[in-house]
Amino acid sequence: MKFSIDIEAFNCTFKEISTRMNEHVHPGDIADVVVKRAVDVLKAKGALIRTLNSEMKELDLNVAHGLSEGFLSKGPIYSKEVIEDLCREDAVRVIDDILNDPRIQYPKETWEEGIRMVVDSPIVFQDRLAGIMQVFFGEQRRLTDEELNFLLFTSRQGACAMEKAALIEGQRTQYEQLALRTEKLSALGRMAAGIAHEINNPLTGILLFSTNMRKKVPEGGPIKEGLDLIVREATRCKGIIQDLLEFSRDREPNKVMANLTDLIEKALSILENEFRLHQISVEKDLSGDVPDMLLDVNLMQQVFVNLFINAVEAIQKDGVIKIRCHLSTDQAGAIIEISDTGCGIASENLVKIFEPFFSSKTNGSGLGLAVSYGIVQKHGGDILVSSQPGEGTRFTIELPLVKPTQKATDKKPIKVLLVDDEKDFVETLSNRIGQRSLEPAIALNGEEALELVFHQVPDVMILDLKMPHLDGIEVLRRVKQTNPEVEIIILTGHGAEYNKVDALLWGAFDFMEKPVDIDRLINAIHNAYKHKIGKKQSTKLQILK
DSSP: OOOOOOHHHHHHHHHHHHHHHHTTOOHHHHHHHHHHHHHHHHTOSEEEEEEEETTTTEEEEEEEESOOHHHHTTOOSSOHHHHHHHHHHTSOEEEOOTTTOTTOSOHHHHHHTTOOEEEEEEEEETTEEEEEEEEEESSOOOOOHHHHHHHHHHHHHHHHHHHHHHHHHHHHHHHHHHHHHHHHHHHHHHHHHHHHHHHHHHHHHHHHHHHHHHHHSOTTSHHHHHHHHHHHHHHHHHHHHHHHHHHHOOOOOOOEEEOHHHHHHHHHHHTHHHHHHTTEEEEEEEOTTOOOEEEOHHHHHHHHHHHHHHHHHHHOSSEEEEEEEEEOTTSSEEEEEEEEOSOOOOHHHHTTTTSTTOOSSTTOOSOHHHHHHHHHHHTTOEEEEEEETTTEEEEEEEEEOOOOOOOOOOSSOEEEEEEOSOHHHHHHHHHHHHTTTEEEEEESSHHHHHHHHHHSOOSEEEEESOOSSSOHHHHHHHHHHHOTTSEEEEEESOOOHHHHHHHHHTTOSEEEESSOOHHHHHHHHHHHHHHHHHHHHHHHHHHHO
């Protein structure tokens, strides 16, 4: 009996595969369509698709139609060598002597299944083997050219559709994981800020009283040793809380034009003694071709210091840290590679190291890498890690080369109110700011500042934290109650963490410690002004709605 396939069968098969692909279904659903169409159009007994397991180097059953569970449980009817030969041929192959052909591993079971002929078609995508489709017939017959072409067309069209569906499925999974991670980080950030605020007050008291008591007890006694332990552990807790606060603060970096290699060199100089104590040599390959970039100098330096400390702790003693900085191949970004010859990271921990509070170290807070990851992300970059236990670890930071945009200057200068009880400091700061096309005004105490705000509302206020009579937090609170549109930057030499939290909770735009870099402060003023304008435009849109 002679079979033939008309053009309508091709069209229907193509349309059904395309429809399922555009519905963004699971790859298995498309594979199911392919085998069912092959069985229906070719009048076959059954069909199956096995996809390549790249890790095991074996073919796993994906979908099957028209075949018994007992037969399928035997596994592939071919040996691995026969499958490899089929893949190299990249063509449809017919086996019609089931009982005697040496390529069939289970001739008796195949015959008992009612199979008299097998037609194989490799599933290839972009010159890469993705699997194999097998069509089983209950009788021997000669396939026409149309049938062979249909089988080859269906397997290849199905391969493209399954590849796209797998890609979409992977992207969907990544998006869901990212959304879940973002939600978790947001919740953890709020929780971290609350915990830090609650713990800092009693911790400050513990440190204060234990330090005073330590001065009053005799040297060498058990009480002195106990107090030393209290101070040491309380100081460690303070460091953990500092990490918590850094993790919880969701603010944009204060970016200025900076040289990346200079930042790396400065971070290395900070840890120079650590390298010497642990007998660690540092090998640098810092390209001079990397141009200045828009970076938050303090935050990026924090990232490098943190990664260098991790490398030191991983090496312990006698090792090498290699730092390489260069342009990406497309010249669109900078690549920083930091590798060490330390103990490495276990494979099961690699996916967790950027998660908050995860640490493989006994005394680690688990926040260093999480904070570093967030800082790099805020710069529009990414941080990757590769490691083998016993062979060391490599962190790769990718940063885009973003040039500052040239914008026309505003017709009206930004009004900045400087509030500080140190007259020489505030006058010097006023002169420096006035040279940057800003319009400064000065108040030497909190009462004077409130009076100036009442008569002439500034755009941005630079507010000292510690002042007599009315301190910075109280001035901040009153200004935000009467003039919430004023953006306030706290500037202080007394950077207690609970003060930072209080300032941010009362609506401060930023919190900066003295001595402050003038370029960073100017950048913060412009960012605060942009934030104010953005809020004003958002309010106008809500009114229009």
